[in-house]
Amino acid sequence: MDAQTFSAKRAEEMRANFFKNILRKDEGLRLKPYKAQKDEKFFTIGYGHYGKDVKDMKGITKARAEQLLDQDVKQRMRTITNFLPDFYSYPLDLQGAIFSEHFRGSIAQSPKTVKLINEGKYAEAAREFLNNEEYKNANDLGKPGIRPRMERVANELKKMAG
Numbered sequence: 001m002d003a004q005t006f007s008a009k010r011a012e013e014m015r016a017n018f019f020k021n022i023l024r025k026d027e028g029l030r031l032k033p034y035k036a037q038k039d040e041k042f043f044t045i046g047y048g049h050y051g052k053d054v055k056d057m058k059g060i061t062k063a064r065a066e067q068l069l070d071q072d073v074k075q076r077m078r079t080i081t082n083f084l085p086d087f088y089s090y091p092l093d094l095q096g097a098i099f100s101e102h103f104r105g106s107i108a109q110s111p112k113t114v115k116l117i118n119e120g121k122y123a124e125a126a127r128e129f130l131n132n133e134e135y136k137n138a139n140d141l142g143k144p145g146i147r148p149r150m151e152r153v154a155n156e157l158k159k160m161a162g
Contacts, residue, residue: 012077015088019073022096023047023103026149032059037142048072048103076102083107083114094156101153104146106134123161126154 001009027048033055035043043054046065049072060068080087080102087095101107107114110132116125129135130150138147 016070016073016077018092018096019077019099019103020047020069022100023069023073026100027103029062029065031062031065033057072103080107084117086118090160091156094153094160097149097152097156100149104149106146106150117157122157126157126161129157130154 024047029047030045033043033045040050042051043057044050045054045057045060045068047069049065049068076099080099083102084090084098084107087098090098098107110129113125113129116122116128134141134143135147135150138144
């Protein structure tokens with residue numbers, strides 16, 4: 001492996017660790033499967049690992065939760081630039097905030113926000129991101145924890161606006 005390839009791999013690993021630290025804090029650790037919402041199709045386990053594979057898990061170790069987190073983060077690191085091609089050029093605080101929401105799925109569910117970010121209209125993107133029913137009705141939906149995460153994205157976008 002040449003020095004340039006090694007350097008790129010090291011940078012990617014550091015970025016993954018940065019995102020994993022954010023998600024450990026934002027998601028918390030649960031070693032038994034659960035549904036955050038009764039109407040969810042699948043169960044969640046570990047640090048927010050969600051999907052049909054969880055139904056067969058009765059419980060996992062912290063080590064397994066870390067493996068799932070690593071797998072989930074690396075997969076999402078590949079897909080974030082499908083939405084935001086310049087993602088890795090953003091300041092780290094904005095990357096962390098957006099990545100946490102990409103992990104949760106809300107960036108993909110907000111195409112207008114994505115369009116505004118890609119156009120460099122950060123203040124408008126911040127307003128648009130919080131202008132949705134999930135955010136407005138988070139308490140009624142039993143999801144009060146999403147509000148601070150979504151507000152973090154909006155606040156970091158506002159900083160980009162100047």
